[in-house]
Amino acid sequence: MPPHLTTTSPRPGRRHARRIRRATAAAASIGVVLLTTAGTGHADPYAPPVAVPKMAPSTLDVTYAAERGSIEKALKTAQKVGDAPRQKALGGFLQPGRHFLYFDPRGRGQAIEVVGDLTRAQRIAVLVPGADTTLASFDKRGGKPWSTPGGGARAVYAQARAQSPKPGLAVVAWLGYAAPKTLSGDVLTSDRAAQGAVQLRKFMKGVHQVNPGASVSLLCHSYGSVVCGRAALDGSNSAAWKQVTDIALYGSPGTTAWSASRFGGTARIWAGRGATDWMEDVPHVRIFGLGLGPDPVSRGFGARVFDAGHGGHSDYLAPGSAPLRNLTGIALGHASEVTRG
Numbered sequence: 001m002p003p004h005l006t007t008t009s010p011r012p013g014r015r016h017a018r019r020i021r022r023a024t025a026a027a028a029s030i031g032v033v034l035l036t037t038a039g040t041g042h043a044d045p046y047a048p049p050v051a052v053p054k055m056a057p058s059t060l061d062v063t064y065a066a067e068r069g070s071i072e073k074a075l076k077t078a079q080k081v082g083d084a085p086r087q088k089a090l091g092g093f094l095q096p097g098r099h100f101l102y103f104d105p106r107g108r109g110q111a112i113e114v115v116g117d118l119t120r121a122q123r124i125a126v127l128v129p130g131a132d133t134t135l136a137s138f139d140k141r142g143g144k145p146w147s148t149p150g151g152g153a154r155a156v157y158a159q160a161r162a163q164s165p166k167p168g169l170a171v172v173a174w175l176g177y178a179a180p181k182t183l184s185g186d187v188l189t190s191d192r193a194a195q196g197a198v199q200l201r202k203f204m205k206g207v208h209q210v211n212p213g214a215s216v217s218l219l220c221h222s223y224g225s226v227v228c229g230r231a232a233l234d235g236s237n238s239a240a241w242k243q244v245t246d247i248a249l250y251g252s253p254g255t256t257a258w259s260a261s262r263f264g265g266t267a268r269i270w271a272g273r274g275a276t277d278w279m280e281d282v283p284h285v286r287i288f289g290l291g292l293g294p295d296p297v298s299r300g301f302g303a304r305v306f307d308a309g310h311g312g313h314s315d316y317l318a319p320g321s322a323p324l325r326n327l328t329g330i331a332l333g334h335a336s337e338v339t340r341g
Contacts, residue, residue, distance in 0.1 A: 046105035055206030067100040074105040085136040109135030116170030125331035130222025133179040147314035149173035155317040159328040197230035208240035217246040229255025232263040254292030260302040271296035272308030305341040
């Protein structure tokens, strides 16, 4: 068994030290606002998003081709200005077989990638990432590719195919909002999430136009769970949102909702947190717009708590892990196969 999945309990002294480190990290993540230098005044060298047709079965190939062209253009810009992290990331985006529905290289960047056949899928999983997610970290971060939108989407898709050669699943890596920095005041409020929720609801309308018969699961990690929560609170009555059968919140700091029942609709609400996830030590409060509300894995919140294993904040989609199996089960709509925490 890998070391990060061991079931051996640490000695009391080590446990205490570990909790101190986790509490320190949590305090830093919610209470420290880094002082940064003012903007340099230079214009962003990257071009704005290209115009693409509205989402429909007949327009997907056109959109994929247009976004590929936009990525190629952005790569040339990255080479021209010496942006090494972007060069590496965008080179990966251009690998054969990758399909992007949206691409915006400006600022920290946004991208939406589809893994699988969106038009024919019976189930569609939309993976919504959290803080510190950028174009440069879309596929790789700290030696854990599964902790990124692109890598995580491929991990879920691979797990589904391991369970069935034809799972009828498409997975979307949705970086469709400006994710906040962990060490910033933005993670203390739901402002970025509210903006992201508007974009997520728009995207859900597009999914409905492409494949109105598919069932949709939202897999929402860290601050991404705030985005999903706000989208559910504000849009659960729409026709597109009625396709959502499951919402999974994992490594969540809160959703701004006081209980799972506030999301409305008929979707099953799931929550999970790894045994060594530092998010456990984040204060789950909401006062005068600061904080993100109750802990989704708490009994009072009312979510279905699934087994999220013994890993940390970046380990939920690690190959072979319990949370990956359970989140894939949620994505496939196999509620009875999800092991409970």
